[in-house]
Amino acid sequence: MKLTAVIMAGGKGERFWPKSRTNCPKQFLSLTSDHETMLQKTVRRLAPLVRTEDVYVVTNAAYTGLVTEQLRGLPPENIIAEPCSRNTAPCIGLAASVIRKKYGDAVMLVLPSDHLIRQTDMYLDTLRRAVTAAEQGTNLVTLGITPTYPETGYGYIRYVRGSGRNGVYKVECFVEKPDVQTAREYLREGTYLWNSGMFLWKASTILMNLEKFMPELYAGLLPIAEAYGTDAFSKVLEERFCTLPSQSVDYGIMEKAENILTIPGSFGWDDVGSWLALGRINHTDENGNMLSGDVISVRSRGCIVSGEQRLIAVLGLQDTVIVDTPDAVLVCDKNSTQDIRQILAQLREEHRESLL
Amino acid sequence: MKLTAVIMAGGKGERFWPKSRTNCPKQFLSLTSDHETMLQKTVRRLAPLVRTEDVYVVTNAAYTGLVTEQLRGLPPENIIAEPCSRNTAPCIGLAASVIRKKYGDAVMLVLPSDHLIRQTDMYLDTLRRAVTAAEQGTNLVTLGITPTYPETGYGYIRYVRGSGRNGVYKVECFVEKPDVQTAREYLREGTYLWNSGMFLWKASTILMNLEKFMPELYAGLLPIAEAYGTDAFSKVLEERFCTLPSQSVDYGIMEKAENILTIPGSFGWDDVGSWLALGRINHTDENGNMLSGDVISVRSRGCIVSGEQRLIAVLGLQDTVIVDTPDAVLVCDKNSTQDIRQILAQLREEHRESLL
Numbered sequence: 201m202k203l204t205a206v207i208m209a210g211g212k213g214e215r216f217w218p219k220s221r222t223n224c225p226k227q228f229l230s231l232t233s234d235h236e237t238m239l240q241k242t243v244r245r246l247a248p249l250v251r252t253e254d255v256y257v258v259t260n261a262a263y264t265g266l267v268t269e270q271l272r273g274l275p276p277e278n279i280i281a282e283p284c285s286r287n288t289a290p291c292i293g294l295a296a297s298v299i300r301k302k303y304g305d306a307v308m309l310v311l312p313s314d315h316l317i318r319q320t321d322m323y324l325d326t327l328r329r330a331v332t333a334a335e336q337g338t339n340l341v342t343l344g345i346t347p348t349y350p351e352t353g354y355g356y357i358r359y360v361r362g363s364g365r366n367g368v369y370k371v372e373c374f375v376e377k378p379d380v381q382t383a384r385e386y387l388r389e390g391t392y393l394w395n396s397g398m399f400l401w402k403a404s405t406i407l408m409n410l411e412k413f414m415p416e417l418y419a420g421l422l423p424i425a426e427a428y429g430t431d432a433f434s435k436v437l438e439e440r441f442c443t444l445p446s447q448s449v450d451y452g453i454m455e456k457a458e459n460i461l462t463i464p465g466s467f468g469w470d471d472v473g474s475w476l477a478l479g480r481i482n483h484t485d486e487n488g489n490m491l492s493g494d495v496i497s498v499r500s501r502g503c504i505v506s507g508e509q510r511l512i513a514v515l516g517l518q519d520t521v522i523v524d525t526p527d528a529v530l531v532c533d534k535n536s537t538q539d540i541r542q543i544l545a546q547l548r549e550e551h552r553e554s555l556l
Numbered sequence: 557m558k559l560t561a562v563i564m565a566g567g568k569g570e571r572f573w574p575k576s577r578t579n580c581p582k583q584f585l586s587l588t589s590d591h592e593t594m595l596q597k598t599v600r601r602l603a604p605l606v607r608t609e610d611v612y613v614v615t616n617a618a619y620t621g622l623v624t625e626q627l628r629g630l631p632p633e634n635i636i637a638e639p640c641s642r643n644t645a646p647c648i649g650l651a652a653s654v655i656r657k658k659y660g661d662a663v664m665l666v667l668p669s670d671h672l673i674r675q676t677d678m679y680l681d682t683l684r685r686a687v688t689a690a691e692q693g694t695n696l697v698t699l700g701i702t703p704t705y706p707e708t709g710y711g712y713i714r715y716v717r718g719s720g721r722n723g724v725y726k727v728e729c730f731v732e733k734p735d736v737q738t739a740r741e742y743l744r745e746g747t748y749l750w751n752s753g754m755f756l757w758k759a760s761t762i763l764m765n766l767e768k769f770m771p772e773l774y775a776g777l778l779p780i781a782e783a784y785g786t787d788a789f790s791k792v793l794e795e796r797f798c799t800l801p802s803q804s805v806d807y808g809i810m811e812k813a814e815n816i817l818t819i820p821g822s823f824g825w826d827d828v829g830s831w832l833a834l835g836r837i838n839h840t841d842e843n844g845n846m847l848s849g850d851v852i853s854v855r856s857r858g859c860i861v862s863g864e865q866r867l868i869a870v871l872g873l874q875d876t877v878i879v880d881t882p883d884a885v886l887v888c889d890k891n892s893t894q895d896i897r898q899i900l901a902q903l904r905e906e907h908r909e910s911l912l
Contacts, residue, residue: 499895
């Protein structure tokens with residue numbers, strides 16, 4: 201069966217302010233030491249499996265220019281421009297409708313655009329097995345990541361012990377982000393995986409599940425899918441999409457559906473969820489500092505410093521995050537990166553759009 | 557007797573990097589909330605006592621342009637340009653020689669150019685009494701500051717208990733910067749004052765002492781003073797000044813001389829010795845943060861943030877100093893401000909002169 205990829209690239213990347221801005225969020229930036237953006241990396245690593253003409257990018261209408269610029273070979277009609285953000289269920293449903301209209305049916309590999317994978321070969325091997333599993337019956341396949349520490353920032357997937365066949369396991373349940381105590385128990389228990397947000401299924405399978413568990417959304421998608429490939433598409437999309445219910449595919453489908461399988465993977469995945477990820481992904485010096493840009497560091501430990509043009513001098517600091525841009529600099533305790541949105545809230549209140 | 561002021565403005569202000577730079581050090585900057593520079597403040601607060609034509613500024617040759625620009629009414633011949641830095645004894649000796657040449661004799665009020673005084677009226681009252689004391693005999697008068705806490709960054713002056721006449725005390729000795737234990741004892745003892753580096757004496761008195769305790773320096777100054785007021789002055793100064801011994805007036809004279817008096821003052825003096833001073837001098841918010849410039853602060857305490865054009869967002873920080881300039885930003889733990897020179901050393905090693 202035809203294999204397609206659906207890349208979700210509509211996120212705002214607020215946790216990566218001030219580098220990530222409303223007009224150029226995280227997935228369109230390079231946060232690693234090379235110059236390729238997160239989105240470009242996501243597409244490039246799929247190349248051995250999926251042809252560019254079968255890659256679809258669902259993004260906010262405001263970012264179609266960025267997607268076009270960063271993914272030169274992508275056919276323009278493969279960029280699906282959401283007129284507003286409606287979370288992952290409408291995004292995936294829309295892509296599935298479009299794929300059904302175009303191919304009749306196909307396997308959809310659904311991926312976030314802003315994650316990092318270190319071991320591409322192992323990743324592709326895992327994907328190949330997942331494709332095989334997704335082609336059969338009405339399976340919903342999710343990639344689970346073997347946890348290496350009790351992370352509290354991810355949701356978890358519990359698989360059925362002893363259910364493994366060729367590395368594919370039956371899923372018992374999805375669970376929300378745990379507290380650290382619970383996360384430790386999950387690690388000890390041995391049947392919990394991190395929920396990576398990467399899925400595989402046939403377009404027909406996810407649409408069947410949408411019809412069953414989210415009938416309102418399914419009904420709302422029909423006229424949009426009908427218009428795909430016609431001149432009316434963008435008008436219909438604009439009129440209808442924002443009326444769809446905003447919900448995640450995890451909550452709307454995965455926590456309710458049957459036939460969910462998971463393939464535990466361990467291919468150097470990182471969701472790059474906050475500035476702290478830079479300390480995991482990039483080279484750190486002998487004092488545990490991740491220094492990028494023009495940085496002089498004296499007696500500092502465990503810092504993450506991301507500079508651009510200007511010199512950043514760091515002196516006697518511990519566990520501090522510094523991010524410099526031409527018009528704003530963030531200085532933040534490592535334990536406070538999740539509160540960056542408080543800065544953004546204040547900027548919004550003061551109508552300082554150019555800084556958002 | 558004529559009262560003159562000698563303002564020492566040759567310092568490099570390295571502890572105020574990155575705002576203070578080799579080509580525009582601390583004394584030529586405004587570090588307080590107004591726009592007047594430290595040097596301008598120093599001269600303006602003397603206005604009721606000393607006429608501008610009797611104010612002399614000894615500075616590095618590189619800074620004569622800055623002095624001219626900032627002190628518009630100052631006669632050009634009152635700027636004494638040192639071709640190199642030789643500490644305070646040659647600086648004061650040179651000024652004394654010039655003053656003797658010009659006035660025969662006069663009282664010299666010797667002041668640093670980069671200190672802050674909050675209560676100008678009380679300061680002027682103290683100075684008037686100091687002038688009276690300096691006019692008599694061969695007294696060397698120093699302003700002592702009543703200590704309010706066991707500061708370890710200043711030298712101390714011990715006065716002779718019971719020697720006070722009209723608020724003027726005989727000095728028993730000068731002591732170097734103490735450790736905190738010793739500083740606490742000084743405070744308890746009650747006869748120790750902070751050494752402010754502000755002196756009053758007749759030109760003839762200090763020259764007499766120089767001749768006695770620093771004869772080599774005294775001899776070296778004679779031909780320079782001789783040339784003052786002639787076309788040869790700058791050439792003679794340039795040829796001779798750098799051959800003079802580099803020494804402080806405290807070590808060279810004050811620790812050895814007799815007839816030293818002190819006037820304890822308490823007029824809101826601050827030596828503005830490091831970025832920490834900004835937290836003492838300027839308004840702080842309810843969390844003890846001193847924020848100047850475009851700053852958004854969330855859950856931060858005890859921070860000193862000095863911005864310019866760009867937004868500085870501060871999140872979950874404690875006791876951190878942040879100083880932003882167009883080409884460099886410093887982020888520094890409050891306990892590490894004395895190590896800024898390590899940053900400068902590294903910049904020098906890398907020949908990055910534009911940042912020094």
